[in-house]
Every structure is written in structure tokens, then in C-alpha cells.
Amino acid sequence: MHISEGVLSGPVLATGAVFAFAGTGMGLKKIDYDRIVHVAILASAFFVASLIHINIGPASVHLILNGIVGLLLGFAAIPAILTALILQAVFFQYGGLTTLGVNVVVMAVPAVLAHYLFLPMLGKSPTLTFIAGFLAGLFSILFSSILLGLALWFTNQNFFETSLAIITAYIPVMIIEGIVTGFCVTFLLKVYPEIIPKKK
Amino acid sequence: MKIKKICIVSLILVMIPASLAFAHKVIIFVWVEGGMIYTESSFGSKKKAKNCVIKVINEKGVVIHTAKTDPKGNYSFKIPENIDSDLILKLEAGAGHLGQWKILKDELVSEPSEQDISTAMKKKENLEKKPSIFKIFTGILIIFLLAMALKFLKRKTS
Numbered sequence: 001m002h003i004s005e006g007v008l009s010g011p012v013l014a015t016g017a018v019f020a021f022a023g024t025g026m027g028l029k030k031i032d033y034d035r036i037v038h039v040a041i042l043a044s045a046f047f048v049a050s051l052i053h054i055n056i057g058p059a060s061v062h063l064i065l066n067g068i069v070g071l072l073l074g075f076a077a078i079p080a081i082l083t084a085l086i087l088q089a090v091f092f093q094y095g096g097l098t099t100l101g102v103n104v105v106v107m108a109v110p111a112v113l114a115h116y117l118f119l120p121m122l123g124k125s126p127t128l129t130f131i132a133g134f135l136a137g138l139f140s141i142l143f144s145s146i147l148l149g150l151a152l153w154f155t156n157q158n159f160f161e162t163s164l165a166i167i168t169a170y171i172p173v174m175i176i177e178g179i180v181t182g183f184c185v186t187f188l189l190k191v192y193p194e195i196i197p198k199k200k
Numbered sequence: 201m202k203i204k205k206i207c208i209v210s211l212i213l214v215m216i217p218a219s220l221a222f223a224h225k226v227i228i229f230v231w232v233e234g235g236m237i238y239t240e241s242s243f244g245s246k247k248k249a250k251n252c253v254i255k256v257i258n259e260k261g262v263v264i265h266t267a268k269t270d271p272k273g274n275y276s277f278k279i280p281e282n283i284d285s286d287l288i289l290k291l292e293a294g295a296g297h298l299g300q301w302k303i304l305k306d307e308l309v310s311e312p313s314e315q316d317i318s319t320a321m322k323k324k325e326n327l328e329k330k331p332s333i334f335k336i337f338t339g340i341l342i343i344f345l346l347a348m349a350l351k352f353l354k355r356k357t358s
Binding site (some may be wrong): 001002003004005006008028031033036037039043044047048049051081084087088091092093094100132138148152165166169 | 225226271290294295296298299300302331335336338339340342343344349350351354355358
């Protein structure tokens with residue numbers, strides 16, 4: 001899901017950078033003092049997740065975890081994802097520094113939306129909590145794939161073909177992320193309920 | 201309860217073959233030998249980039265050759281005639297993944313020396329190297345240091 005250097009056009013990169021900058025500012029402003037540690041924990045999880053490869057038959061996919069980061073952090077997910085993406089670019093050469101803005105938008109916007117869509121379901125019952133987590137994980141990857149397709153389309157490629165190919169390629173990731181996110185939030189609610197944000 | 205158990209077992213089964221590996225580092229390794237340009241493309245040493253587009257671009261940005269990698273991630277072709285420029289070989293691995301390698305003009309006309317080969321092999325090894333535990337822990341440490349700095353700033357401003 002990390003777009004490499006040299007793929008996107010200048011205007012797309014600039015637009016991504018502007019949105020990422022604005023989102024990061026808003027995210028930093030909205031982080032509660034008491035939840036900064038939670039932001040660091042989830043940013044670390046996101047940073048490491050892309051190293052975990054899961055083999056499904058002949059294919060191999062990796063975790064992204066933007067769903068759980070967004071579900072639990074809301075707007076604070078934007079600076080968390082930005083920090084993790086910078087470190088992934090510098091230490092692992094995933095994506096790149098010029099594509100950072102677009103990559104932040106692709107992964108953080110669906111994450112923030114997942115927070116507002118699925119947080120109200122958390123904690124109502126174990127089944128609903130799992131479903132909320134599952135949907136947050138699945139939705140985030142689905143929407144990220146669409147944004148990725150859009151970014152490529154704005155550069156020069158055929159949107160429908162590109163998006164369809166990307167969404168198809170990410171279907172296993174959507175399901176796995178959904179299951180992982182579902183189990184994670186159910187588990188966290190039992191052992192560390194403080195990490196679940198209080199509904200306002 | 202039964203469904204829950206099935207889900208847990210399925211997840212464990214899916215996670216068993218999980219391993220620390222390359223996620224999406226796209227690598228194209230190129231060398232010149234006997235009038236031919238050879239390429240090896242992968243997402244790390246074991247995962248080959250199959251059926252991916254390779255574009256050969258000259259200094260002016262003109263695409264002078266396009267091809268696809270074979271099922272082993274390899275592709276080779278004869279050095280195009282009348283080339284008087286460095287060449288960039290771009291590997292397009294889909295979904296915004298791109299790797300590239302530059303061949304200098306001089307490399308196209310002369311046979312590589314022992315030193316050139318060893319330098320290129322070192323470059324290849326570095327590209328294919330797995331992320332070290334040290335880098336992973338350094339990254340996590342940086343995240344927590346930034347969080348502490350933010351905590352300090354927030355406390356100061358409030």
C-alpha cells in the first residue's frame with residue numbers, strides 16, 4: 001500500500017502533502033494529554049505491522065493495521081501514521097519521503113472515518129465489539145485501496161482498471177485485517193479497557 | 201462458542217506461516233555481460249517479481265524498450281544499438297510499487313571488472329537485506345521519544 005518514489009505526478013504529491021500537513025496539525029491538536037502513550041503504542045504497532053507477512057496459498061500479504069489505529073485514535077491516527085510511515089521509509093525503504101503525504105492520506109483518512117463509523121458499536125457486547133473491529137479493519141483497507149487507485153488515476157493510469165486490480169489484490173488483506181482487528185479490540189477491551197476512547 | 205473456536209483455530213493456522221520478511225520493497229538488479237543487459241527483479245531475495253513491466257529509459261526520459269519479467273522475475277535483452285546515454289531501468293510492480301536501477305554509459309561498452317562485480321553484488325545484498333531488529337527497536341524508541349516530547353509540550357502549553 002506504500003506508493004514508491006517516482007510513480008506520482010507533482011500536483012498529486014503536492015496535494016497529498018497539503019492534506020497530510022493539515023491533518024497532522026489537526027490530529028496533534030486533538031490528542032488528549034492522557035492518551036499520548038496510547039498514540040505511541042498504536043503508532044509502534046503500525047510501524048511493525050508491515051513487516052509481518054502472512055502466506056495465503058501461493059500469495060503473501062502483510063498487515064497494515066490502519067483500521068485499529070484509526071478506530072482507537074480518531075484524528076490522532078494521522079500523526080501516528082505519519083510518524084510510522086517516515087520511519088518505515090527511512091529504515092526499511094518502504095514507500096518514500098516524497099510520497100509521504102499521499103501515503104498518509106491513503107492510510108489515515110479511512111482510519112479516521114472508521115473511528116466515527118464503528119466506535120459507537122464498541123463495548124456494547126462482545127459480539128458487537130468484534131464486528132466493529134472486523135468492519136473497521138475491512139473498511140479501512142477497502143477505502144485505502146480506492147484512494148490508492150485515485151492517486152494513481154490522477155497521475156495517468158486508468159482508474160477503474162487500476163482500482164479494481166488493487167481492490168482485488170487486497171481482498172485477503174481486508175479479511176485478515178478485519179479478523180485481526182476484531183480479535184485485538186475484543187482482547188483490549190478485556191485486558192486494557194483504558195485504550196478504548198470514551199464516547200463523547 | 202463453536203464458531204468462536206473455529207475462528208481462533210483458523211487465525212492460528214493463518215498466522216503459523218507468518219514470518220518477518222520484506223513487505224513491498226521492489227528491487228531490480230541489473231548487470232551487463234557480453235553485449236546483453238540482464239535483470240533480476242524481486243520483492244526481496246525469495247519473492248520474485250513475476251510478469252512485471254520493465255521500462256528502459258534514456259537520459260532524455262524517452263522509453264526505448266519495454267518488456268515483462270518471466271515467472272522467475274528475470275529478463276534479459278541485447279543492448280540497444282546507437283545508445284549514447286546512461287540508461288534507467290524501471291520495474292513497475294503494480295499498485296504504486298516501483299523499483300529502478302541506473303546503468304552508466306561506460307558500463308554498456310566495457311566488460312565489468314572484478315571490482316565492479318563485487319561492488320554490484322554488495323549493492324544487491326544491501327537491497328535484499330532484511331530489516332534488522334536494531335532498526336525495528338530504534339524506530340519504536342523514536343516513536344516513544346516523540347510521544348514524550350509531545351507530552352512535555354502539551355503540559356507546558358496547558
